Amino acid sequence: MTAAAPAITPDVVKAHGLSAEEYARVLEIMGREPNITELGIFSVMWSEHCSYKSSRKWLRRLPTTAPWVICGPGENAGVIDIGDGLACVFKMESHNHPSFIEPYQGAATGVGGILRDVFTMGARPIANLNALHFGAPDHPKTRHLVGGVVAGIGGYGNCVGVPTVAGSCDFDPGYNGNILVNAMTVGIARADRIFYAAASGIGNPVVYAGSKTGRDGIHGATMASAEFDDTAEARRPTVQVGDPFTEKLLIEACLELMAEDAIIAIQDMGAAGLTSSSFEMAGKGGVGVEIDLDRVPVREDGMTPYEIMLSESQERMLMVLKPGREDIARRIFEKWELDFAVIGRLTDTGRMVLKARGAVAADLPIAPLSEAAPVYDRPTTPTPRPAVLDAAAVPAPASVMGALETLLSSPDFCSRRWIWDQYDHMVMTDTVERPGGDAAVVRIHGTGRGLAVTTDCNPHYCGAHPKTGGAQAVAESWRNLTAVGARPLAITDNMNFGNPERPEIMGQFADCIEGIREACLALDFPVVSGNVSFYNETNGKGILPTPTIGAIGLIDDLSRRTSVPFKAAGEDIVLIGATMGHLGCSAYLRELHGRRDGAPPPVDLAAERANGDFVRGEIVSGAVTACHDLSDGGLLVAAAEMAMASGLGATLTPPPGAPALHAFAFGEDQGRYLVTTADGPALVSRAEKAGIPATVLGRTGGAELTLKGAGTISVVQLKAAFEGWLPAYMGDGVA
Amino acid sequence: MRARVHVTLKRGVLDPQGKAIGNALKSLGFSGVGDVRQGKYIELEIDETDATRARARVGEMCEKLLANTVIEDYQIDLDQ
Numbered sequence: 036m037t038a039a040a041p042a043i044t045p046d047v048v049k050a051h052g053l054s055a056e057e058y059a060r061v062l063e064i065m066g067r068e069p070n071i072t073e074l075g076i077f078s079v080m081w082s083e084h085c086s087y088k089s090s091r092k093w094l095r096r097l098p099t100t101a102p103w104v105i106c107g108p109g110e111n112a113g114v115i116d117i118g119d120g121l122a123c124v125f126k127m128e129s130h131n132h133p134s135f136i137e138p139y140q141g142a143a144t145g146v147g148g149i150l151r152d153v154f155t156m157g158a159r160p161i162a163n164l165n166a167l168h169f170g171a172p173d174h175p176k177t178r179h180l181v182g183g184v185v186a187g188i189g190g191y192g193n194c195v196g197v198p199t200v201a202g203s204c205d206f207d208p209g210y211n212g213n214i215l216v217n218a219m220t221v222g223i224a225r226a227d228r229i230f231y232a233a234a235s236g237i238g239n240p241v242v243y244a245g246s247k248t249g250r251d252g253i254h255g256a257t258m259a260s261a262e263f264d265d266t267a268e269a270r271r272p273t274v275q276v277g278d279p280f281t282e283k284l285l286i287e288a289c290l291e292l293m294a295e296d297a298i299i300a301i302q303d304m305g306a307a308g309l310t311s312s313s314f315e316m317a318g319k320g321g322v323g324v325e326i327d328l329d330r331v332p333v334r335e336d337g338m339t340p341y342e343i344m345l346s347e348s349q350e351r352m353l354m355v356l357k358p359g360r361e362d363i364a365r366r367i368f369e370k371w372e373l374d375f376a377v378i379g380r381l382t383d384t385g386r387m388v389l390k391a392r393g394a395v396a397a398d399l400p401i402a403p404l405s406e407a408a409p410v411y412d413r414p415t416t417p418t419p420r421p422a423v424l425d426a427a428a429v430p431a432p433a434s435v436m437g438a439l440e441t442l443l444s445s446p447d448f449c450s451r452r453w454i455w456d457q458y459d460h461m462v463m464t465d466t467v468e469r470p471g472g473d474a475a476v477v478r479i480h481g482t483g484r485g486l487a488v489t490t491d492c493n494p495h496y497c498g499a500h501p502k503t504g505g506a507q508a509v510a511e512s513w514r515n516l517t518a519v520g521a522r523p524l525a526i527t528d529n530m531n532f533g534n535p536e537r538p539e540i541m542g543q544f545a546d547c548i549e550g551i552r553e554a555c556l557a558l559d560f561p562v563v564s565g566n567v568s569f570y571n572e573t574n575g576k577g578i579l580p581t582p583t584i585g586a587i588g589l590i591d592d593l594s595r596r597t598s599v600p601f602k603a604a605g606e607d608i609v610l611i612g613a614t615m616g617h618l619g620c621s622a623y624l625r626e627l628h629g630r631r632d633g634a635p636p637p638v639d640l641a642a643e644r645a646n647g648d649f650v651r652g653e654i655v656s657g658a659v660t661a662c663h664d665l666s667d668g669g670l671l672v673a674a675a676e677m678a679m680a681s682g683l684g685a686t687l688t689p690p691p692g693a694p695a696l697h698a699f700a701f702g703e704d705q706g707r708y709l710v711t712t713a714d715g716p717a718l719v720s721r722a723e724k725a726g727i728p729a730t731v732l733g734r735t736g737g738a739e740l741t742l743k744g745a746g747t748i749s750v751v752q753l754k755a756a757f758e759g760w761l762p763a764y765m766g767d768g769v770a
Numbered sequence: 771m772r773a774r775v776h777v778t779l780k781r782g783v784l785d786p787q788g789k790a791i792g793n794a795l796k797s798l799g800f801s802g803v804g805d806v807r808q809g810k811y812i813e814l815e816i817d818e819t820d821a822t823r824a825r826a827r828v829g830e831m832c833e834k835l836l837a838n839t840v841i842e843d844y845q846i847d848l849d850q
Contacts, residue, residue, distance in 0.1 A: 137840040250782035274841055276779070278786035334805075335782060348784065372793070 041071050051078035057409055064403045072340045072389065072397040077404065079307035079345060080314060083569050086408040089535035090567040093548045097562045098555045103524060104563055105226065111152040111303065112222075113563025114229055115525045117589055121479065122226040123486060124158035127166075127219035127529040127585040129568035133252075134216040137274040138183025143191035144277040145218040147349055150195065151303035154286050155352070157230040157293050158222030161463060162477045163192050165202035165218050166490040166529070166583045170211035172446050172764060177206070180214050182765060188218070189457040194279035195286070198466050199458035200475035203490050206446040209498075212573030217529045219585040221488055223479060230293060232302040234320035234355045234381055239299060241313070241324060241379040242361065244368045245285050245351040248309070249334035251275040252347030281350040281373070288371040289352060295367075297360035304351040310344045312353040317387065318405045320355075326379035328391040340389055340396035355381060415545045416538035421499045424619035424633030426698035435700050435745035438627050439671050442701070444756035445626045446764070448668055453761040471680070472599045473518040473664055476590060485596070487521035487588040493667055494579035495620045496635035501543045505550025505582050506638045510705060512586035513558050514664040517647040518708060520596035520654035521588030523558065528565040528584055533577020535569045543580040550638075551582060557640035560586070597654050597662040597710075600681035604736035606660060607715025608685055610670065612646045612707030613728045616698025622667045623701035636703045643706040649727045650708050658712050665707040671700035671742060673709050678740050678750045679757055687733035688743040696744055711735060771818050772849040773828045777837045778809030812836055821848050 041047060048058045051074055061069055061077050069077065079085055087094065099107035105122055106114035112126035130145025142165075150160050165188055170177045192199045197220070234241075252275035292298060300320065302312040309331070317324040328343050338346075356364055361377055368375035382388070389397040432438035442448050455470040467485055468476035474489035491512040497504025509526060516523040528551060533540040555561055571578040590596050618624055619633025653659045661681075665673045678684055693699045712718045715731035722729035741747040779785050785807050792806035814831070818824040828846050837844040 137838070140841065246784070249784055251784055274783075276784040276786070276841060278784060278789070280786065280790075334784070 043068055043071065043074055048074065051075065052082060053078055057081060060407055064400060064407055070397065072344060073399055075341050075345050076310050076397065076399060079310050080404060081408050084306055085311050087567055088409045089411050089413050089541070089569060090530065090544065091410050092412055093545050096548055096552050098552060099561050099563060101525070101559060101561045104561055105229065107561070107563050108565055110231055111155045113525065113527060114156065115563060115587065116226055117486070119482070120226050122224050122229060123221060123587055124153050124156045124224055125219065125221040125527055125585065125587055126152050126564040127217055127527045127583060128152065128566040129529055129531055130216045130218060131213060131531065131568050131571055133274060134184055135180070135214050138180045139187040139190065140274050140276050142184040142187030142216050144275050144349055145216050146188055146191040147277045147279065147282050148305050149218045149220045150197065150282060151305065153220040153222040154289055155230065155301055155303045156224065157228050158224035159290060160197045160220050160222045160286065161465065162221040162475065162488055163197050163199040163218065164488055164490050164585060165199065165216070166492065167202065167204040168210045168215040168494065168581060169206050170214065171208040172206050174208070174211045178765065184216055185454050185457055191277055191279045193459040195283045196462050198460045198462045200460050200466055200477060201470055201488055201490065204451055204454060207494065207579060209579040212576070213571040213578050215531050215571065215578070215581055217531070217583045219490060219527065221486065221587065228293065230298055230301050232300055232316050232319050234300040234316040234322055236299060236355070237322065237381055237383045239358055239381045240356050240361055240377045241326060241381065242354045242356050242364060243331055243351070243376045243378045244288070244354065245373055246278065246281050246348055247332040247334040247374055248338070248343055248346045248351065249348045250338065250342055250346060253342060253345045275347050275349050277349045284371040284373055285350050285352065288368050288373055292364055292367050295363055297356050297363055298354055299357055300355040302353050304353055306347065308344070308346050308348065309353065313387065314401060314405065316353065316355060317401050323382035323384035323386045323401060324379060325382050325388045325390070328389055328396060330376050330378045332374040332376055340391045344389065413535055413541045414538040415542040417542045418501055418539065418546065421619065421632065421634040426616040426618050426694055426702065429618045429624060429698070430628065431695065431697040432627055435697055435742060436748040438623065438697070438701070439675060440748065440753065440756045442622060442626055442668055442672055443675060443753060444760050446760060447622065448672065449760040450758045451761065452758065453765055467593060468519060468598055473515040474521065474588070476519055476596065478593060483593050485590040485593045487516045487519045487590055488586070489515040490583055490585045491515065492581050492583045494581045495625070495631065497547055497580040497582065499620050499633070499635050501546035501580055502550035503635050503638055504580065505547035506554040506640065507635065507705060508582055508584045509551050509554035509558065509560060510638050510640065510643045511666055512584045513560055514643070514647060516586055516588030517651050518662045518664040519590070519598065520651060521590045522651070523560055523586060523588040525561050525563045526555070526584050526586045528562050528582055530565065530567045531571055531578065531581040531583065532569050533572040540577055547580055547582045554638070554640055558644055595655050595657060597659050599663045599677055600661060601677050601683040601685065601711055601735045602660040602681070604683060606711040606713060606735045608687065608732050608735060609710050609712060609715050609718050609729055610707065610732050611650055611710060611722065611727060611729050612642070613704060614670070614693065614699060614702060614707065615704050616694030616702035617704050618698055618702055621669065621701060621703045623669065623697065636705050638705050646706045646708065646727055649722060649725050650710065653710065653718060658718060659710045661711040663709050665709065667703055669701040669703050670709070675740055675753050677709065679754050682750060683735050684737040684739045684750050685733055685735045686741040690730045690732065700742060700745065771816055771824050773814045773816055773824060774847040774849065775812040775814065775828060775832060775836055776809055776845045777812065777842050778807060780841055780843050783841045824848055
């Protein structure tokens with residue numbers, strides 16, 4: 036280091052987010068005082084974002100294996116076998132903090148980052164999804180954030196040429212100070228050609244490819260590990276700016292190189308950039324690495340080793356190549372107009388040695404730094420158990436159909452068309468089921484098979500009863516996939532929580548994990564990748580616990596699938612699953628009565644599985660013409676969605692013994708589906724034989740939705756309510 | 771009074787558009803061009819005669835609308 040290097044004072048240590056105990060461990064590992072570059076490296080490697088120090092203990096509890104799992108958590112993304120020699124590679128990751136500070140670029144670079152995680156492993160990205168949570172619509176920042184985030188996702192995804200096919204979006208005051216932007220990418224690779232991060236082969240070249248390194252986003256990983264306070268606006272770290280056109284070139288260059296026999300290990304430079312990518316590659320391979328920082332392509336003059344190592348410039352890759360393959364790789368990357376440089380080699384020292392201007396800029400042991408990364412068993416306090424709400428104690432609305440109209444025009448239920456109209460959801464021409472259904476369906480190119488993809492989480496359930504909420508998120512994603520006729524295969528989890536140093540937050544986290552675990556086990560639905568985002572908290576107030584689940588299912592024959600719209604008049608409508616009229620934590624309670632109390636609906640995983648397996652069987656056999664799973668909003672909202680999607684009405688009659696009309700209409704009992712079929716009684720009798728609750732509720736037809744005892748409303752009127760709110764809110768005007 | 775405002779990306783922030791311009795110049799045969807950075811230029815007529823007040827008002831406009839101060843800087847020039 037030069038003489039001008041800053042001294043390592045306690046303030047400098049603190050500014051790097053290291054506690055006194057953690058710094059003592061740094062001194063022990065180094066055997067001396069670290070210089071500023073070394074301190075920076077420790078700081079990012081031991082940040083919550085990179086080390087999972089608060090969550091690791093709990094994440095270990097998740098089921099991660101199944102016969103079809105090729106690679107579980109720990110790599111850039113999860114990999115599952117989808118038959119025909121192909122694998123599906125997918126992961127979801129948060130970009131919450133950057134998106135709050137600069138919504139367009141924050142969301143855009145979130146998409147870019149998750150794309151890289153997937154193509155790093157050798158997969159061509161075929162679909163993007165996004166789960167968004169914003170603050171209250173009347174909060175002064177919300178409109179600006181919605182506009183920026185949606186434009187950023189569209190801007191990046193559309194330019195890079197990968198369709199954005201599905202997602203979710205909701206609003207709650209709990210996200211006023213911390214929005215959530217969870218981005219997911221799904222890719223397809225040859226199952227025998229998956230690329231991993233573990234480096235090997237002493238002397239092998241370490242190669243840098245992609246964009247140049249600039250001074251952007253330095254210490255982003257540390258920012259994502261600190262809660263906001265009022266100075267966050269003033270602190271304003273340099274936000275990264277993404278370049279989707281470079282990303283597109285990087286995808287093509289990497290996939291082209293991957294077809295050659297040249298790559299030993301590959302890792303994208305995401306959070307903590309060159310530091311975490313080189314550490315992970317060397318650490319996983321049990322080797323050392325020597326890097327000459329003077330050879331790193333830089334955008335600006337005078338960048339210090341500290342800045343080069345911690346920069347979060349986008350669209351960059353680090354690779355270890357087989358010896359003698361540098362020229363092939365260089366030709367490919369230069370053809371795609373990308374920077375390419377051999378910046379170092381692997382060593383047998385087990386150390387990371389960085390050189391700059393002929394001197395050693397940093398020298399750290401790799402294994403001790405990774406192994407000594409702090410793991411915390413943080414105290415947990417369970418969330419107080421909410422009382423189960425008796426449906427009889429919840430007032431009925433003046434008009435059930437009026438309540439339906441209110442729900443459909445509310446921020447959480449209205450049409451998301453304004454959002455997905457900004458996304459290219461058709462590029463690559465394999466999108467079979469577009470946004471707006473239960474799950475999007477993407478054809479596996481050139482085949483008659485498809486992948487169903489979805490994201491889910493009900494933060495209200497998770498807030499009231501984290502374990503039930505965690506299980507429900509998994510169950511609902513499983514149900515979404517089932518409702519299009521897919522076999523659910525695996526999930527990725529994106530855990531968004533407040534400050535883990537507070538026991539009640541850690542209690543939410545632990546319980547959500549437990550719920551996810553139970554549901555994954557019961558549904559044979561392993562977790563193959565994931566991401567944890569803590570410190571989603573402003574001035575001591577955390578977000579609602581939000582474990583977003585991204586799920587993948589396989590459709591073996593795309594001609595045997597279903598979708599939400601009613602298909603024809605005169606078909607029977609059958610309700611599958613038991614209806615108790617559970618109104619605790621329901622949308623009805625929130626939107627009609629301004630109440631958020633009660634326990635969420637119980638999740639009976641055995642019934643969930645039995646009902647779903649039955650419905651899938653009926654879909655695959657061809658008996659079902661339309662299918663929609665029931666979730667928040669309940670039965671009448673689902674029926675209205677089927678009607679609106681088709682323009683066809685329906686008449687429904689509550690069966691004998693149904694709960695009170697409003698509880699029947701809006702109760703959120705789990706494990707249920709509405710299906711249409713030519714012969715309802717036959718389907719019900721097959722269900723009865725299988726021990727599945729099923730009832731014929733009515734018939735499709737006409738231009739109105741009628742619920743006997745509650746009244747009638749025209750589908751046109753429902754649609755007007757449904758389509759109006761979001762465009763009006765965003766100021767696009769509806770005449 | 772007329773205010774002329776230049777809005778540019780902050781130093782160190784990646785400028786994909788500038789990069790594209792640089793590449794295009796190079797492919798057209800313009801040699802010797804180094805880093806290219808681009809921005810936008812805004813002209814405003816404001817009913818103000820006092821330069822200090824004008825600068826303050828335009829500064830506020832920049833902070834609130836004209837520039838995204840998270841990633842952009844602005845420079846204000848005034849013509850009497």
